[in-house]
Structure formats: C-alpha cells, structure tokens
Amino acid sequence: MTDATYGTRWGRASIAVAIGVGLLATLLTAMRTELISAFDSTITINNGNATFASSRIYAADAGFGTAVVGRQDGTTQPVLRAGFASATMNGFCLTKTESLPLLGEVTFHLQSGDGKAGTSEISARSAAFDITYLRAASSPGIDLKGSTQIGLATTDLTTSPGAAPFDANPFEVPKTFDPRWYNSSRNGGHNNGQGYTAIDATTADLNMVYGDIWQAQIEGDIVLPDLRIRVVPGKVSCRELAEGGEFPR
Amino acid sequence: MTTAPTPSRPVQRVVVLGALLALVIGLVTWVAGDADRAEANSQSNAYQPFTCSQPGNANPQQRRQAVPLKSTSGNGFENRNSGTRMFPCLSGVQWHMTAGNPTTSNTGAIVADVKGINTQNAQTYYLAADGSRSLYQLAFRDLTFRSNVAQHGAPVLSASSQTAPDPKPAAGHTLAIKPDGPMTVGGPGVRTELLATGDSWFALPWSQITAMSFLANVVGKGAICTAGSSGDVCRIRLQTLAGGGSGLLGQLIAAIVSSLAQGGDFSIIALDLKFDYLWTHDMDASRDPYVHPPGGANPLNSIQLPNTTITVQ
Numbered sequence: 001m002t003d004a005t006y007g008t009r010w011g012r013a014s015i016a017v018a019i020g021v022g023l024l025a026t027l028l029t030a031m032r033t034e035l036i037s038a039f040d041s042t043i044t045i046n047n048g049n050a051t052f053a054s055s056r057i058y059a060a061d062a063g064f065g066t067a068v069v070g071r072q073d074g075t076t077q078p079v080l081r082a083g084f085a086s087a088t089m090n091g092f093c094l095t096k097t098e099s100l101p102l103l104g105e106v107t108f109h110l111q112s113g114d115g116k117a118g119t120s121e122i123s124a125r126s127a128a129f130d131i132t133y134l135r136a137a138s139s140p141g142i143d144l145k146g147s148t149q150i151g152l153a154t155t156d157l158t159t160s161p162g163a164a165p166f167d168a169n170p171f172e173v174p175k176t177f178d179p180r181w182y183n184s185s186r187n188g189g190h191n192n193g194q195g196y197t198a199i200d201a202t203t204a205d206l207n208m209v210y211g212d213i214w215q216a217q218i219e220g221d222i223v224l225p226d227l228r229i230r231v232v233p234g235k236v237s238c239r240e241l242a243e244g245g246e247f248p249r
Numbered sequence: 250m251t252t253a254p255t256p257s258r259p260v261q262r263v264v265v266l267g268a269l270l271a272l273v274i275g276l277v278t279w280v281a282g283d284a285d286r287a288e289a290n291s292q293s294n295a296y297q298p299f300t301c302s303q304p305g306n307a308n309p310q311q312r313r314q315a316v317p318l319k320s321t322s323g324n325g326f327e328n329r330n331s332g333t334r335m336f337p338c339l340s341g342v343q344w345h346m347t348a349g350n351p352t353t354s355n356t357g358a359i360v361a362d363v364k365g366i367n368t369q370n371a372q373t374y375y376l377a378a379d380g381s382r383s384l385y386q387l388a389f390r391d392l393t394f395r396s397n398v399a400q401h402g403a404p405v406l407s408a409s410s411q412t413a414p415d416p417k418p419a420a421g422h423t424l425a426i427k428p429d430g431p432m433t434v435g436g437p438g439v440r441t442e443l444l445a446t447g448d449s450w451f452a453l454p455w456s457q458i459t460a461m462s463f464l465a466n467v468v469g470k471g472a473i474c475t476a477g478s479s480g481d482v483c484r485i486r487l488q489t490l491a492g493g494g495s496g497l498l499g500q501l502i503a504a505i506v507s508s509l510a511q512g513g514d515f516s517i518i519a520l521d522l523k524f525d526y527l528w529t530h531d532m533d534a535s536r537d538p539y540v541h542p543p544g545g546a547n548p549l550n551s552i553q554l555p556n557t558t559i560t561v562q
C-alpha cells in the first residue's frame with residue numbers, strides 16, 4: 001500500500017498541474033474553437049503538424065483549388081484548399097501535435113462518430129480544409145459527381161450553400177496583385193487567380209480518406225456526435241492511425 | 250328559375266382587380282420560367298459570380314471564356330456564340346495526364362478504352378489575366394482504364410503552376426493526383442470534354458486505323474503516326490484526329506481518321522494529354538450544366554479515382 005492512498009503527494013500533484021496548465025496553453029494557442037454550437041461554429045488550426053481521417057466525407061457543392069497559406073516565418077506554404085457548402089461524415093479524427101518547452105511533444109486529439117460503418121452522423125456547413133497530402137484508400141476512393149470542371153481558376157470556384165446566386169471567390173485567393181501570392185502584376189493588376197488551378201464538382205464522395213492538414217475552418221453549423229477530445233503526451237497521428245487500419249475502420 | 254343578383258360595385262372592383270392581379274402573377278411566373286430555360290445560352294452572375302475582368306473594358310467578365318458543348322446528337326458542337334456553353338475563368342495552368350507505357354511497341358499492351366470520341370478544330374482561348382492558348386476540343390462518352398494499367402503506367406494527373414504564363418503564383422507548386430490503378434472519366438449519362446493542345450496524343454494499335462480506311466496503308470504510318478510511335482503502335486496527335494492537316498495529304502488523313510474522330514471508339518496503349526480545361530455534363534446538351542448536373546438531385550458519377558493519393562508540393 002502506498003502513501004498516496006491516504007494523502008496527496010504534492011510533488012507529483014504540482015507536476016500534474018504544470019502539465020495541465022501547459023496543455024491548456026497548447027489548446028489556446030493551437031486552436032480558437034467553439035466546437036459544438038448550433039450556429040457559426042469555427043474551428044481553426046494553424047501552422048500544420050495536423051492530420052485528419054474519416055471513413056467517408058460526402059460533400060455538396062465541392063471545390064478543390066490550389067492556394068497558399070502564410071507560415072509564421074513569413075514564407076508561404078502551397079496547399080490544396082478543399083471546401084464545400086455542406087457535408088456529412090462517417091467518423092472524424094483530427095490530431096495536432098505541438099512541441100512545448102519542458103513538456104516536449106503533446107497532441108490534441110479530437111475524435112467524433114458513432115462507430116457504425118453505414119452511418120454518416122457528422123454534418124458540417126461551409127467548411128474549408130487546407131491539405132498538402134490526401135489519400136483515399138478504397139474503391140470508390142474519390143468520386144466526383146454531376147457537373148465537374150477541372151482547370152478553372154481557384155477564384156472561379158463556387159461552394160456556397162444552396163441554390164444560386166453563389167458567393168464570389170469563397171476561397172479568397174486575391175483577385176488583384178499581391179506579392180505574397182503572385183510573381184508579377186498583369187492585366188492592370190487584375191490577376192484574377194491566374195496560376196491557381198481548381199476542380200469543381202456538384203458533389204464529391206471521399207471514402208476512407210486521411211491526410212495532412214495545414215489549416216481548417218468550419219464557419220457554418222457543425223454537429224459532432226459522441227465527441228471525444230483528449231490531450232495526450234507524445235505524438236498521435238490520425239494519418240498513422242488510418243494507415244495502420246485503426247481509424248477509420 | 251331565378252337570376253343571381255348582380256354583385257355590388259365594390260365587389261365587382263375586387264373581382265376585376267383580382268383577375269388582373271392573377272394575370273400579372275401568371276405573366277411574371279411565365280417570364281421567370283422562360284428565363285430559367287434561357288440560362289443555357291448565357292453567362293449568369295448567379296452561377297459565375299467572380300468577375301474575370303479586364304480593366305478598362307465595359308464587360309466585367311471580359312476574360313471569361315465561352316466554351317461550346319458537344320451537341321446531343323450527331324458529330325457537331327453547339328454554337329460558340331449562342332449554344333449551350335461553359336463559361337470558365339481559365340487558370341492558365343496546363344494539366345498533364347499520362348497513362349500506359351509511352352515507348353512500348355507491344356500492341357497488346359492496351360490499358361484503356363475510350364468511347365464516342367468527337368473533336369473540334371483549334372480555337373483561341375484567353376487565360377484569366379494574361380496570355381492565350383490555341384486549343385482543340387475533344388469530347389467522349391467515357392474513358393475507362395483497364396485493371397492492368399498499373400503494370401504499364403498508372404494514370405497520373407499533374408498541374409504545375411509554372412505552366413501558366415505570368416502572372417503566376419509567387420510560390421511555385423505542383424498538384425498531383427495519382428490513382429494506384431484504373432480510374433474512370435465519364436460514364437452512363439455523362440459526356441466529358443477537354444480543351445487540349447494539338448500535340449496531345451493517344452497511342453493505339455495501327456490495326457485500328459487501317460481498319461477504318463483502305464487508304465491508310467496507301468498514305469502510310471509515317472504520315473499519320475507522329476514521332477514516338479514504335480513498331481505497330483501508332484501515336485496519333487489530337488490535331489491529326491481533329492483533321493487539322495493541310496493540303497491534299499491533310500485532307501486524306503482527315504478522311505482516314507474521321508471514323509475515329511466522329512463518334513468512334515478505340516483502345517489505348519498510352520496517352521499524354523495536356524489540357525487547360527476538362528468538364529462533364531449531361532448527354533443532353535440542351536440542359537445547362539450549371540443548372541442541371543447529370544443525374545439531377547442524385548448526381549451521376551463523372552470522375553472516379555479509387556485508391557488515390559493527392560499531393561501539393
């Protein structure tokens with residue numbers, strides 16, 4: 001029998017408190033989040049080191065366009081911005097690993113879903129994910145349906161919910177010359193997204209997908225049933241869980 | 250028999266005004282319905298809200314292009330000025346699609362089948378901000394890769410920002426889409442079209458071309474198949490398929506390949522397509538793709554990419 005049964009070991013408790021505060025700080029710096037609410041939920045992840053996985057994402061008014069995001073060091077990171085007006089998902093996993101002074105690596109791990117194979121219990125509206133790697137490890141894998149276009153400028157995508165009229169340039173690639181985005185100015189400064197190419201589809205059906213995510217934003221309603229959020233020491237990766245067949249199953 | 254009493258003047262006014270209101274509502278509804286049907290022939294800010302503009306020009310969509318659809322039947326295309334069209338603001342990035350073994354001389358190394366091909370001669374298309382390209386139009390019902398494609402060269406789709414003329418992204422990058430094996434473009438009820446360069450090519454067995462015309466052997470492989478052909482594997486360029494040759498020989502070649510290029514099917518050993526724009530739509534070209542996607546509320550499969558990896562670098 002140990003001393004702890006009858007009292008508090010203050011030394012260990014202080015370490016636990018320090019870790020807890022550190023993890024809380026990680027959360028605050030890593031994410032600005034209102035995870036579940038009826039309206040206008042926003043999840044924002046910045047600066048990479050994040051991975052995601054889902055058994056199925058079925059997205060309406062889907063668009064995929066090349067874009068860049070700013071890094072903290074002032075350089076830019078090319079990404080594929082995947083956005084949709086509304087989507088349902090079967091299971092969702094999101095991890096973000098941070099390296100903290102004294103504590104080392106800690107991972108923020110979000111997981112949602114009912115664990116059933118045939119249900120798409122998660123729903124979201126007006127979401128955009130900036131990805132650098134995506135794998136659809138199944139057949140059908142990625143299935144673009146309806147009217148599909150490849151080669152239009154990212155500025156020309158439409159992913160607004162519902163019927164027309166759609167919002168212009170929902171991915172917010174600058175229309176006019178911006179030296180962070182363009183190598184030069186032409187057409188009187190109206191660069192119009194030239195060089196940023198895109199794919200537009202009536203719907204996109206993504207099966208057994210996982211990958212590396214640089215930034216995510218969900219501005220519309222989001223429903224995440226059976227949500228589990230953990231902060232764990234070390235590195236956990238949804239991508240590695242998916243590659244190992246652990247999630248999604 | 251009794252006679253109904255005449256309504257009072259206020260009631261009569263209400264009845265007459267009600268009838269007029271009904272007439273106006275009916276007319277407005279009818280006009281609105283007609284406008285919906287007319288959408289197939291015109292660019293609409295509701296569906297193309299981004300202003301693909303050129304400063305100083307009165308048209309705020311000056312650089313948006315009109316691309317005609319393949320007509321529902323026959324071998325023609327819709328009118329570029331008044332038919333059913335797409336209205337893209339072109340990124341200027343050239344997409345590159347390859348599959349199969351480009352150097353093989355093995356005519357049995359078939360990796361894909363394409364059905365219902367039609368082509369149209371080159372037109373000039375302007376890019377989002379600066380520059381233009383002369384592009385041929387290629388339409389088909391479906392392009393299906395066989396299960397053996399990975400043995401000879403799995404399909405790869407890539408798009409490098411460097412292929413766009415200036416202005417281009419400050420941070421150069423390449424988007425790559427790589428299925429492990431077979432993919433499908435198009436399918437039942439869906440037509441696929443591309444705007445591609447004239448030197449894009451398909452490699453197919455020479456026997457498929459000689460089967461089309463007794464003249465093929467007279468003209469000879471060297472006149473029809475371009476550099477890179479090997480043995481009886483014929484590499485035929487899109488501009489050849491589209492009848493882009495000149496003079497008597499050009500006309501002869503156009504006649505020989507017309508069976509392939511006007512609704513024909515063929516098997517593919519390898520392909521190398523450079524395209525600026527690819528789009529899919531309902532086989533019925535009278536249905537505006539922006540308003541009526543193939544399949545309607547339950548959209549049909551357009552591009553299927555099983556076991557696929559996408560990267561941006």
